[in-house]
Amino acid sequence: MTVAADAPPASPPRDDKRWRQVDVRIRRLGARPDALIEVLHTVQEVFGYLDDDALSYVSEALGVPPSRVLGVATFYSHFVRKPQGEHTCVVCMGTACYINGAGAILNRIHDTLGIDAGGTTPDGRISLLRARCLGACSMAPAVVVDDEVHGRISPDGVQQMLEAL
Ligand code: FES
Structure with missing residues (x-):
């Protein structure tokens, strides 16, 4: 799946204003698969971690298979998948x-x-x-x-x- 640079990305997982920052970044980067790591960085900077919903959204917005998004998110120790606390x-x-x-x-x-x-x-x-x-x-x-x-x-x-x- 290829998403045009000026097309609105997929719907964010939650009605949360912070997703707007992620969407702006995705648009600036052209919503391309090679923007994956930068977009994941942005999501983590904005939310503090990368949960499953966020990974699904990034996958859809960039046209990257979910398995690859998960692979990148778990490979780099910099990325936090989930806060451990309640x-x-x-x-x-x-x-x-x-x-x-x-x-x-x-x-x-x-x-x-x-x-x-x-x-x-x-x-x-x-x-x-x-x-x-x-x-x-x-x-x-x-x-x-x-x-x-x-x-x-x-x-x-x-x-x-x-x-x-
Ligand atoms: S909310 Fe923008 S700098 Fe803290």
């Missing part, structure tokens, strides 16, 4: 969020849960990931907890949220 917290470290205190948020999570980005609490409750931009820069700093975007969040706010999970 809950997921993604902290945006993009420019707008960084300037507005994302570092303090990460530090607070580290102090509270004892984990760094890419880690999971020993009890398997929460995985912490970082992303480059969640597409919510006007609400910086932003975090995503279990797929829900929270903007203008403070270190206290994120700590309370995580403790309530």
Whole structure:
């Protein structure tokens, strides 16, 4: 299957604004199979990991067989297939969020849960990931907890949220 560069890609797996960033990237790259690794990078930067729905979407949008997409996603250790924790917290470290205190948020999570980005609490409750931009820069700093975007969040706010999970 070949997708024309200006054709809208397949429907995103979820109604989530972050997919728009992925779609923009796919269009810029021409929706070609050889853009696979770059698109997977983009998905991971935006969502923090590559789940099955994301891989299916990329497969369809680029016209790459699902087995090849899965093969690439599992071959490179850089790609995270799934957060291991029951809950997921993604902290945006993009420019707008960084300037507005994302570092303090990460530090607070580290102090509270004892984990760094890419880690999971020993009890398997929460995985912490970082992303480059969640597409919510006007609400910086932003975090995503279990797929829900929270903007203008403070270190206290994120700590309370995580403790309530
Ligand atoms: S930089 Fe954080 S949402 Fe864009």
